[in-house]
Amino acid sequence: MRxxxxxxxxxxxxxxxxxxxxxNCRHWVRAGCQVTVVTCAPNVPDGKVYEGYRNRLRHRxxxxxxxxxxxxxxxxxxKGTLPRILNFVSYMxxxxxxxxxxxxxxxxxxxxxxxxxxxAGVWYHRLRGxxxxxxxxxxxxxxxxxxxxxxxxxxxxxxxxxxxxxxRAADRIVTVGGGYREKLLERGVADDKIDIVMNGADLHLFxxxxxDPALKRAxxxxxxxxxxxVGTLGLCSGLDVVHRAGAILKREGRGDIRFLLVGDGAVxxxxxxxxxxxxxxxxxxxxxxxxNTIPDFIALADVCLAHLQRNDLxxxxxxxxxxxxxxxxKPIVLGVEGFAADLLQAAGGGxxxxxxNEVELAxxxxxxxxxxxxxxxxGENGYNYVNNHxxxxxxxxxxxxxxxxxxxxxxxx
Numbered sequence: 001m002r003x004x005x006x007x008x009x010x011x012x013x014x015x016x017x018x019x020x021x022x023x024n025c026r027h028w029v030r031a032g033c034q035v036t037v038v039t040c041a042p043n044v045p046d047g048k049v050y051e052g053y054r055n056r057l058r059h060r061x062x063x064x065x066x067x068x069x070x071x072x073x074x075x076x077x078x079k080g081t082l083p084r085i086l087n088f089v090s091y092m093x094x095x096x097x098x099x100x101x102x103x104x105x106x107x108x109x110x111x112x113x114x115x116x117x118x119x120a121g122v123w124y125h126r127l128r129g130x131x132x133x134x135x136x137x138x139x140x141x142x143x144x145x146x147x148x149x150x151x152x153x154x155x156x157x158x159x160x161x162x163x164x165x166x167x168r169a170a171d172r173i174v175t176v177g178g179g180y181r182e183k184l185l186e187r188g189v190a191d192d193k194i195d196i197v198m199n200g201a202d203l204h205l206f207x208x209x210x211x212d213p214a215l216k217r218a219x220x221x222x223x224x225x226x227x228x229x230v231g232t233l234g235l236c237s238g239l240d241v242v243h244r245a246g247a248i249l250k251r252e253g254r255g256d257i258r259f260l261l262v263g264d265g266a267v268x269x270x271x272x273x274x275x276x277x278x279x280x281x282x283x284x285x286x287x288x289x290x291x292n293t294i295p296d297f298i299a300l301a302d303v304c305l306a307h308l309q310r311n312d313l314x315x316x317x318x319x320x321x322x323x324x325x326x327x328x329x330k331p332i333v334l335g336v337e338g339f340a341a342d343l344l345q346a347a348g349g350g351x352x353x354x355x356x357n358e359v360e361l362a363x364x365x366x367x368x369x370x371x372x373x374x375x376x377x378x379g380e381n382g383y384n385y386v387n388n389h390x391x392x393x394x395x396x397x398x399x400x401x402x403x404x405x406x407x408x409x410x411x412x413x
Contacts, residue, residue: 001407002034004105004130006095006120008088008113010039010068012050014291015232016199016320017113017137020392022063023202027396029065036102037066038095038120040073045232045265045288047077047087058098071098078234078266088116095120100127106407109174111135119162122169131406134170139183142313164188172406174399179316179339197399199320200390205292206327208383211299219284221300224258225369227333228301230294231321233265238309240271241335244358246280249365257282257365259305262297264288298328303350303368303375307335310355315339322349323390326382331375333364349382 005025009018025035041059042050049055059070071094076083095117108130110121118134125132140163167173167189174195175181181194216222233239242259249257261271264287275283289297298304304325308314315338322340325332332350334341341352351368353360368375 001032001107001404002103002105003028003036003403004099004102004108004124005035005037006099006108006110006117006124007037007039008091008117009044010037010042011063011291013042013044014288014294015044017111018044019202019291020137020199020320021111022066023392024396024399025066026064027393028400031397031400033400035066036069036105038069038071038099038102040091040094041070041075043075045078045234045268047075047083049075069098069102071095088114092116092120092123096123096127099124104128105130107131107133107403109133109135109403111137112140113138115140115159115163115166118166122166125169125171131171132169133403133406134166134173136173136175136180136184139180139313139316142183172402174402177316177318177339179318183316195402197395197402198390199318199323200392200395201320201323201327201386202392203327203387206295206298206324208329209295209299212296215296216300219260219286219300221258221260221284223256225256225302225365226258226260226300227303227305227365228260228262228298229305229307229321230262230298230301230325231306231319233261233263233268233271235266236309236311236314237265237267238307238335238356239267240274241307241356241358241361242283242305243271243274243278243280245361245365246275246282247278248358248362250280250282252362252366254362254366254369255282257369259283260286260297260300262286262289262294294324295328298325298330301325301330303333303365304330305333305335305361306340308355310337314355318343323386326379326386329379329383331368331378332382333361333368335361344382347382347385348378349385350378 007021011018011022028035041053041055057072061068074086074090076087108121108124110118112118121132174197306319306321318340326349334344334352335355344350351364
């Protein structure tokens with residue numbers, strides 16, 4: 001089976017959409033499929049092309065057996081509405097244009113985020129008549145409304161109209177969990193059109209390991225209880241709660257507890273400036289790191305933090321960092337309500353707190369630092385739960401089964 005996959009994000013970018021798409025496609029190649037990914041030059045989150053790449057009109061490479069076609073886009077950072085829209089739309093146009101010159105696939109998949117990547121799939125589907133699977137990992141325009149990234153009501157109504165047209169155009173929709181399914185049903189999508197493929201972890205990459213002493217020394221984390229947030233420092237992450245919790249811990253004389261923020265994003269510089277202005281010296285910023293080194297940074301942690309702003313929309317979100325941390329036996333402090341909290345409680349893998357509540361965050365860390373046996377039990381529970389239910393390889397096989405049934409069903413007719 002030949003699969004064409006549109007994605008705005010792909011390695012060496014290390015964010016969750018890039019990692020998830022790469023891992024799925026890699027497993028599909030190993031299962032005997034021919035997979036072509038159409039993406040852009042790696043540039044997230046700064047809008048600056050990574051070393052070794054150029055923003056060419058078209059560039060082809062092979063990654064783990066995956067054919068990767070990188071097309072020209074208008075590059076923009078994660079700040080500014082108009083530049084980002086130009087970035088998204090230019091990718092859509094370039095991706096569809098160059099995909100038309102590729103060998104005809106059996107099926108096309110397009111993933112959101114971002115929104116116009118889904119529309120690349122719509123246009124290719126219409127032009128080529130190829131069965132189309134829309135992968136929904138983010139809800140537009142609700143997400144951009146929630147983080148305040150767009151306030152123009154006319155533009156929002158137009159995006160809502162585009163969203164509904166995109167859902168109607170898809171032959172099937174694959175989404176990440178029950179929360180997203182409910183939102184899609186509210187938008188009039190038929191239940192029998194929706195499949196769920198959960199987030200998970202690459203259990204060969206994210207394996208328990210001891211902390212690297214040299215890495216601990218490099219970030220001043222020796223003899224410290226470390227709470228690590230590993231992921232995008234984005235508008236929706238609500239990570240200013242870390243500074244407020246850090247201030248509480250400092251006042252309470254808990255100099256043994258440190259926060260480690262690993263990653264980059266739209267609010268990283270703001271967070272650094274805020275830490276300086278508040279005089280918070282128990283927060284360490286490690287910046288963006290290559291994907292293959294992320295497990296080494298998780299290994300530095302005694303507990304991992306997953307957090308989003310307090311907003312009803314995020315009750316549907318299932319952060320992938322939960323699974324990666326749990327796969328490495330790390331207890332989790334979760335500041336996300338809804339489906340993610342239900343899952344963590346079912347796993348017994350950590351502590352749920354109210355989002356943006358610095359008092360609860362400080363209290364949870366103090367307790368876990370003072371009760372290492374409890375922290376270890378949470379870590380063991382989460383590890384077992386992820387290994388039994390959220391192995392990325394098995395999830396990719398399930399996803400591939402959906403695609404094969406679609407192609408097989410069409411051939412039978």
